[in-house]
Amino acid sequence: MSTIPENIHQVQRQIDEACRHSGRPVGSVNLLAVSKTFGVGDIAEAVDAGLRAFGENYIQEGVEKILTFAEQPAYAKLGLQWHCIGPVQSNKTRLVAEHFDWVHTVDRLKIAQRLSEQRPAHLAPLQLCIQVNVDGGATKSGVAPDEVEALVREIATLPQLTLRGVMSIPDIAPDFEAQYAVHQRVRAVFDQVARLGLPQLKQWDTLSLGMTADLQPAVQAGSTLVRVGRGIFGSRT
Numbered sequence: 001m002s003t004i005p006e007n008i009h010q011v012q013r014q015i016d017e018a019c020r021h022s023g024r025p026v027g028s029v030n031l032l033a034v035s036k037t038f039g040v041g042d043i044a045e046a047v048d049a050g051l052r053a054f055g056e057n058y059i060q061e062g063v064e065k066i067l068t069f070a071e072q073p074a075y076a077k078l079g080l081q082w083h084c085i086g087p088v089q090s091n092k093t094r095l096v097a098e099h100f101d102w103v104h105t106v107d108r109l110k111i112a113q114r115l116s117e118q119r120p121a122h123l124a125p126l127q128l129c130i131q132v133n134v135d136g137g138a139t140k141s142g143v144a145p146d147e148v149e150a151l152v153r154e155i156a157t158l159p160q161l162t163l164r165g166v167m168s169i170p171d172i173a174p175d176f177e178a179q180y181a182v183h184q185r186v187r188a189v190f191d192q193v194a195r196l197g198l199p200q201l202k203q204w205d206t207l208s209l210g211m212t213a214d215l216q217p218a219v220q221a222g223s224t225l226v227r228v229g230r231g232i233f234g235s236r237t
C-alpha cells in the first residue's frame with residue numbers, strides 16, 4: 001500500500017499532466033485534500049508533505065480537527081486553510097462562519113445571509129463558492145444554472161463574504177467525453193458570471209471541480225481547484 005506522501009506526489013503528477021495536456025500552465029490548479037473521515041494523524045502527514053488546504057464535509061467533525069491543529073503552535077503558524085465542502089443547514093452556519101476559511105456549498109440566499117451575519121469581524125471574510133447543479137434535477141443540492149446570476153447579485157451585496165466562484169459535484173459519467181461535457185456546463189456558468197463584470201466580483205477566480213475519479217476532465221474544462229480525498233488518503237471505510 002502506498003503512503004500519503006506518495007499518493008500526494010502521484011496526484012500532483014496527474015494534475016500537472018492534465019494541465020500540460022490541456023495547454024494550461026502547470027501550477028494553475030490547486031489541490032484541496034478532502035480529509036473527511038480521516039484522522040488528524042493522516043492530515044498531519046499530508047501537511048508534512050506540503051499540503052495546506054483541507055476539505056471537510058461534516059461540520060462538527062471538521063471543527064474538531066480545525067481546533068486540534070490550531071492548538072498546536074507548530075501547525076498553527078503554517079496557516080492551514082479549511083474548506084467546508086458539505087451541505088450547510090441553517091443550524092450549522094455559525095460553526096462554519098466561526099471556524100472555516102472557505103465554504104463551497106452555498107445554494108440559498110438565507111444561508112449566505114446567516115454566514116455573513118455570523119462571520120466574526122476579526123476574521124478575514126469567509127471565501128464563498130456557489131454550488132451549481134448541472135445534471136441532477138430538483139432533488140440534488142445546488143442552484144440551477146439559470147438561477148446563479150440572481151443569487152450572485154444578492155450575495156455580492158453581503159459584507160463579511162468574498163464570492164470566489166462556483167463549485168459542482170456532477171455525477172460520474174460513463175467516459176471521459178461525457179464527463180468533460182458535464183464539466184464544461186459548470187465552466188460556462190462560471191464564465192457567464194465573470195462576464196457580468198460586477199465590481200464586487202474582483203476575486204471571482206475559483207472553479208471548484210473534479211475529484212479523484214474525474215480530475216483530468218475537470219482540469220481540461222478549466223477547474224482551478226480539485227478536491228481529492230481517496231486519491232490522497234485511500235479508500236474511506
Ligand SMILES: *Cc1c(COP(=O)(O)O)cnc(C)c1O
Binds near residue numbers: 034086212228229
Ligand atoms: C468526498 C468528496 C470529495 C472527494 O471525493 P474522492 O472521491 O474521495 O476524491 C470531493 N468533493 C466533495 C464535495 C466530497 O464530498
